[in-house]
Amino acid sequence: MPGSGLSRFPMAAAAPRTGRSMSGAEIRAAFLDFYEQRGHKPMASASLVPDDPTVLLTIAGMLPFKPVFLGQQPRPAARATSAQKCIRTNDIENVGRTARHHTFFEMLGNFSFGDYFKEQAIQWAWELSTGVFGLSPQNLVVSVFREDDEAEAIWRDVVGVNPKRIIRMDEADNFWASGPTGPCGPCSEIYYDFKPELGDDGIDLEDDGRFIEFYNLVFMQYNRDAEGTLTPLANRNIDTGMGLERMAQILQGVPNNYETDLIYPLIETAAGLAGVDYRALDDRGKTSLKVIGDHSRAITQLICDGVTASNLGRGYILRRLLRRVVRHGRLLGIDKPFLTAMGEASIALMQAAYPQLNERREVILAELQREEARFLETLERGEKLLADVLAAKPQQISGEQAFELYDTYGFPLELTEEIAEEHGLTVDLAGFEAAMEAQRQRAKAAAVSIDLTLQGAIDQVAAELEATQFRGYELLEQSSCVLALVVNGEPAQRAVAGDAVQVVLDTTPFYGEGGGQVGDRGVLCGDGAGGDGVIVAIEAVSRNRSVFVHSGRVERGSLAIGDVVHGQVDRACRRRAQANHTATHLLQAALKQVVDPGIGQAGSLVDFDRLRFDFHCPRAVTPAELQQIEALINGWISEAHALEVAEMAIDAAKAAGAVAMFGEKYADVVRVVDVPGVSMELCGGTHVANTAEIGLFKIVGESGVAAGIRRIEAVAGAAVLAYLNERDAVVKQLGERFKAQPGEIVERVVQLSDELKASQKALAAAREELALAKSAALAAQAQAVGGSVLLVARLDGVEGAGLQSAAQGLVDQLGAAAAVVLGGLPDPTDAGKVILVAAFGPDVIAAGPKAGAFIGGIAKLCGGGGGGRPNLAQAGGRDGAALDGALEQARQQLEAALG
């Protein structure tokens, strides 16, 4: 690229670089080894889709441990270490423009849960940085929180860091909190100094040309309450993060994160596809390649973790990232689909650290291809719309127009600008921003807060209780103790007859809604608080964390905390749910066999009387395939397979081939439901003992839920009978109504509807013919008025359309000076509806009268109104008795106007 200046050359690295030359994989391994040797349990990276429903994506290395830090979950070990994949999109505009912004990145971390604290964490961080990674102390600077004298003393006195290279920072940079209340504490960061020769005085850590922060140590030592008061925590924690890409940049001596071996191969792939040379490009071109490299990693990993492109939530983030890749590809001159190539390169690059990428290869590539094709369609449509705008030869593209293209049709603003520029036009960017802001305001104004008080009481109660022991796999009735009560949304000590109540027990035979299966129904009974016998009807059972909440109504007696009750699950309901649940497993197995082995579950519902299964599939399942699936499942049912349910370690289960669901968090020990030779899934639901118990399986519907997701609805077991009865009743009714045998109904209905259509058509034709015949006769009644020919007549039994064509026909016949007004009752037996039509020839219009206004005035006399074009107009009214008078009035008016 001519004239691109300095960017052709690598950034001048002024100071001697220190540190070992290491690959990204070596850095990751060295970090984990270092802490494993120091008693940390190595943890696999959690999914990018977090368990925490309040967070869209895993945005930090500590996120999977957040419930542990907040005391909501037991710690997995006293010390842990992990390399966690993360995605952040808040600074997406900076990706590719700065040296180190990413969407996808890996965070190395070591964690202490109430174990070691500040001194140990600081010493290890230093030892790792200088010893393992070989960084020279001359290249390092540390920061501490303004008030954290303790940390400063450790760095200075224990580690021996030059006091001038210890910088105090404010809350904004060096104080961590997960929210307005809860655990929090000061941080300390380690920075790499690219230019130590500039000396130790006047160090400004904000200068990112000189410094790069690579290690952040969080000392969680306080709890902040609602008033903002800090109290020391009993169990102090350590949470740290080291950016893998940043350390790679430092150790590999490259000017930015994108040129490390963690990303650069993707830049080379994209450059190859575009036929360009990265080093020879200008900044804009380089930025595009960096964006493609960065985003390719992100979208590949997101899809791998089960995200599919959509218009909301994380699916939307995926879509946006993916479309940015396509756009930057086009900027570089790539004019054909290339995402699968980027996907393949990303998988190849990262599969050693994330083997799952290879397992999900087909799914990833298919999603990339689908979504890229969809975007190309969007672009094509947008280009067409923009061409229409440009065809009007505007001065400039208005903000509203650009915004409409963007907001309604998804056409990127940059492309609008680019195409406008080709036509020598600009885009009103301020107007665009204003329109965008207005959109945001609308969204904000419409957002309403949901009343969480009811949920709040249960949350509160559940948070204070131990996990409920679930015995429902073996037992359907059991005695247990009442631990908590919520009555009408308020925590209570006691509930009496008539109360809507939520009950928490220490152990329960009731299945709590989860894994798609509905909660059990049944009753709780016992002596009751008054000793007079209590009965509670249980209508739903849900789970709050691991606490089972039984919702129902007190039918009789009263109930208090501490009472012993006997819980009985409704056996019939449970049996039906079990049949439907096992049938769901068989359905998934059959889909894999008949449609595509790669089919993955996207949600399911197991109710008492039906089941619903959503799965990823780009096309509809054909009727033939549905039949095949049904036959296969009913075959398995009649073969009477005994189910084998076992608990085992998750790794063993996966090794055995059990199907796990993405986005689902599994404990270390999982339940495996095995229909030998047919299906094996990880599942916490309840199942039949033998497939024969299902009895029968019937698909009742197949439909699309969202792009790329199909839904099958089916019934199994006893519910099939209810379904058949309902259908049977319909067939019987139809048979009686049409006097036909069931097998002949379709034929009969087709025949009848054909006949109906034919006779309607014949009737319309006959009417038109009649109208024409009548109107031909009317022509003789025309009278000369001045230079015009006037015809006003009544014509009953003709619809509006026929009347219009009759009037028009008469004008054609009588010449350019003709004025024809026809009025009549379309149905001569109904005086409640009148139609009037006026047709004027060109000479009449020139003389003054316009058909539209004229007939409107006449129609008022019949209690109606109307209008139309000057040459032909139609009107209607409700008063048939006034018709003749109105026609007479029309004649007089026209005579006056034309005479």
Next chain:
RNA sequence: GGGGAAUUAGCUCAGCUGGUAGAGCGCUGCGAUCGCACCGCAGAGGUCAGGGGUUCGAGUCCCCUAUUCUCCA
């Protein structure tokens, strides 16, 4: 969760401030040709997504629902 838009013939889409539902492609038949393509003529094919409302009259205006596209959080 909140906006914007689309839904009309088998397909791609027109249809202006309400007034007789259209085009191109495809389909069928006939003509022309030794035959095919092209061409000419004729024809079939629509509960204007569904439901409610306003109006004398709704594809057109309003509300609800469904599906699809799209933006924001």
